[in-house]
Amino acid sequence: MSTESLTMDDAVTKDRVAALARMLQFGDSMFPIGGFSFSSGLESAVQKGVVTDVSTLLAFTRTATEQAARGDGIAVIAAHRAAMVGDVKELICIDESVYARKLSDEARTMSVRMGKKFAEMGVHVLGAPLLHAWRDCILTGQGPGCYPVALAVNFAVQDLSEHHTFAVHQYGVAAPILGAALRLMKVSHLDTQKILYELSEDLDAAYERAAKTRLMDMSGYAPLMDILAAVHIKAHVRLFMN
Structure with a gap:
């Protein structure tokens, strides 16, 4: 093997390692955009006896x-596909579609609060022109600025794949719920890590389905989750946003 090929292989490896590190950075459940302060309805589920142990926590998180x-x-x-070609108008349409499907006030608040923070963080850390454009769209009210779109734009400008973007998004749904569970019920770190590991087995199949689905067919039928969100809004004492 020549010295030149070794150098090229080393360069490719470094690129992959850097991409992995950045994916871990921006996909961290403790990334400072406020995701840790939301329980996605788990607080109400625990209070109402829907989630009581490890098995029901697994079922809730899977749902x-x-x-x-x-x-x-x-x-x-x-949004990742639109961002890869710099189509800001399409990003706005996708953003509005996401917002329109949030049934509770807190779900909308969570998405736009995290989305705006994510866009601002991306501008500060990466400074890519598309991130500036998307942040400006949010600030000028052209779009609500939902989290899924901000995540997609951030990963697209770093040339991280849509598959990885989807995986980080799904991880970002599960991890805060399990983190909240540690403070809301009798469950251990061992239990929550096992649940998180088990849920990761579904990621590839879920991505394949989502990648073939049209935006207009986007939906998430889970009525109990919406009922728990409504209950949570009226609760007098709350540890988390919903």
Whole structure:
């Protein structure tokens, strides 16, 4: 093997390692955009006796990730494709579609608050022109600025794949729920890590389905989750946003 080929292989490896590190950075559940302060309805589920142990926590988290894969996950892929070609008008349309499907006030608040923070963080850290354009769209009210679109734009400008973007999005649904569970119920770190690992087995199949689904068919039918969200809004004492 020549020295030149070794150098090229080393360069490719470094690129892959850098991409992985950045995916981990921007996909971290503790990334400072406020995601850790939301429970996605788990607080109400625990209070109402819907989630009581490890098995019901697994079922609840699986439902949340499946709902996300049929909803925001489709938007993430569509937005990533639009961002790759710099189509800001399409990004705005996708953004509005995501916002329109948020049934509760807190779901909308969560998505736009995290989306705006993510866009601002991307501008500060990466400074890519498309991120500036998307942040300006949010600030001028051209789009609500939902989190799935901000995530897609951020990953697209870094040339991270739509498959990885989808995986990070789904991880970002599950991890905060399980983090909240540690503070809301009798469950251990061992239990939550096992759940997170088990849920990752579904990612490839979920991506394949979402990648073939049209944006107009984006939906997430999980009525109990919406009922719990409504209950949570009226609660007098809350540890988390919903």
